[in-house]
Amino acid sequence: MEWRDAGIVLGLRRHGENAVVLEMMTRAHGRHLGVVRNGRSRTMQPVLQPGNHVDALWRARLEEHLGEWKIEPVDLRAATYMHSSVALYGLNHLAQLTRLLPERDPHPAIFESLAVIGENLTEAPLAAPLLIRYELAILAELGFGLDLSECAATGGQEELVYVSPKTGRAVSRVAGEPWRDRLFRLPAFLAGSLVSVPDWAEIEAGFALTAYFLERHVYGPRGLPPPEARGAFIAALRRDLSPSA
Amino acid sequence: MASIAGPEIERLIQLLARLPGLGPRSARRAALQLIKKREQLLGPLADAMRVAHERVLVCTACGNIDTSDPCTLCNDTRRDETLLVVVEDVADLWALERAGVVNARYHVLGGTLSALDGVGPSDLNLDRLLARVAEGRIREVILALNATVDGQTTSHYVTDLLAPYGIKVSRLAHGVPVGGELDYLDEGTLAAAIRQRTLF
Numbered sequence: 200m201e202w203r204d205a206g207i208v209l210g211l212r213r214h215g216e217n218a219v220v221l222e223m224m225t226r227a228h229g230r231h232l233g234v235v236r237n238g239r240s241r242t243m244q245p246v247l248q249p250g251n252h253v254d255a256l257w258r259a260r261l262e263e264h265l266g267e268w269k270i271e272p273v274d275l276r277a278a279t280y281m282h283s284s285v286a287l288y289g290l291n292h293l294a295q296l297t298r299l300l301p302e303r304d305p306h307p308a309i310f311e312s313l314a315v316i317g318e319n320l321t322e323a324p325l326a327a328p329l330l331i332r333y334e335l336a337i338l339a340e341l342g343f344g345l346d347l348s349e350c351a352a353t354g355g356q357e358e359l360v361y362v363s364p365k366t367g368r369a370v371s372r373v374a375g376e377p378w379r380d381r382l383f384r385l386p387a388f389l390a391g392s393l394v395s396v397p398d399w400a401e402i403e404a405g406f407a408l409t410a411y412f413l414e415r416h417v418y419g420p421r422g423l424p425p426p427e428a429r430g431a432f433i434a435a436l437r438r439d440l441s442p443s444a
Numbered sequence: 445m446a447s448i449a450g451p452e453i454e455r456l457i458q459l460l461a462r463l464p465g466l467g468p469r470s471a472r473r474a475a476l477q478l479i480k481k482r483e484q485l486l487g488p489l490a491d492a493m494r495v496a497h498e499r500v501l502v503c504t505a506c507g508n509i510d511t512s513d514p515c516t517l518c519n520d521t522r523r524d525e526t527l528l529v530v531v532e533d534v535a536d537l538w539a540l541e542r543a544g545v546v547n548a549r550y551h552v553l554g555g556t557l558s559a560l561d562g563v564g565p566s567d568l569n570l571d572r573l574l575a576r577v578a579e580g581r582i583r584e585v586i587l588a589l590n591a592t593v594d595g596q597t598t599s600h601y602v603t604d605l606l607a608p609y610g611i612k613v614s615r616l617a618h619g620v621p622v623g624g625e626l627d628y629l630d631e632g633t634l635a636a637a638i639r640q641r642t643l644f
Contacts, residue, residue, distance in 0.1 A: 209560075210558075210559070210560035211560070212560055212561060216464055216465065222560065244592070245630040245632055245633060246630065248592060248593050248632070249593045250593065251632075272630065272631075274631075275630050275631045275632040276632070277593055277632055278618070278630075278631070278632025278633060278635050278636050279632070279635055280593065280596075281591065281593075281596045281618065281636065282639070284600035284603075284604070287593060287596055287597040287600055288597065288600070290593060290597075291557075291559050291593075291597060294559060294560070295559050426559070427559075427564055427565070428559055431601065431604075434604075435600075435604075
């Protein structure tokens with residue numbers, strides 16, 4: 200078995216003295232692991248940092264084997280993240296979210312999203328809405344996507360400002376008014392608004408929305424605690440973006 | 445494969461093979477060498493290991509390993525007690541001491557935050573660090589953690605924890621190593637070196 204693919208490093212774990220088990224999100228082969236011989240060498244350590252883009256050749260005798268990577272650097276972004284707490288916490292959160300996907304299951308859209316977020320991770324105003332969209336994309340890939348395109352009650356596409364916690368569908372202002380206290384606020388940037396950089400209130404509303412559905416459909420049923428990296432990322436964003444911070 | 449020596453020697457080989465840098469073959473050679481130099485090497489080594497096993501402690505103040513608690517470094521009154529260097533591991537502390545570039549006290553975290561390995565803040569020696577800073581004598585904390593994503597995530601986390609104490613927090617510079625040729629450096633290191641350039 201042998202294939203070549205583009206990959207984004209998610210994490211690595213020591214394997215013996217000189218090797219590492221490298222976890223990557225690949226474009227066509229999904230989240231995939233493999234051994235990198237000499238992965239702890241001085242030349243390979245900077246390449247095998249989370250967030251880096253690499254060209255990867257995977258080889259194994261049988262498909263079900265762990266296999267071995269041959270890695271070539273393409274875009275070493277990890278170093279640009281080192282000075283930014285938003286970027287580092289965001290990177291950890293992205294890796295944890297991506298780990299929710301089953302191994303070796305192709306998710307090309309998730310790979311592309313990961314690449315776009317990686318380019319903007321040091322810019323807090325851009326990274327925040329992109330991360331919220333990524334959380335929604337992960338929910339969708341796991342089969343729990345929210346329908347934010349039309350009102351669950353009227354079918355209309357105008358003034359979608361709420362989300363039903365029960366159905367995960369958008370609700371318009373008029374239809375949702377009687378139950379507004381029980382509904383989630385739908386941030387404008389998720390409802391198709393052209394606002395490119397949302398304010399902190401919108402960001403908070405977005406994270407509250409995704410936190411609820413991640414807990415209900417993913418973390419709760421799997422018995423997982425809410426990830427610490429997510430909390431740290433939101434706290435770092437708050438310091439950068441919140442007017443009251 | 446049939447054993448070629450008695451169980452005592454096989455056990456010695458198996459234990460040596462667990463050491464870093466040694467595999468089964470090199471462990472066999474090391475064992476043979478130890479046995480050949482029984483009086484000069486094997487006996488003294490066994491004694492030294494027994495003494496180390498009985499006396500080595502982890503310093504309750506800084507997390508260093510020594511035969512006294514507090515350790516020699518914590519007891520050294522010539523060190524600047526207003527300066528604290530935070531390191532990931534005792535090996536990093538030893539590296540800094542070998543270099544002899546900083547006359548400070550140390551704090552060993554015992555690891556870095558790593559979601560993949562399930563290492564969270566509660567697994568690190570952070571409570572003791574905060575307690576030391578809260579005593580009020582420390583004026584600067586130098587975060588001497590690895591220039592990896594996990595190391596720097598931990599640096600930011602510790603910086604956030606120390607923010608309420610109003611002390612100076614610094615970290616090691618990233619960039620071109622001494623003897624390094626630009627042509628052979630990865631782009632990330634070059635980017636860090638350019639960003640952290642200093643005035644002549």
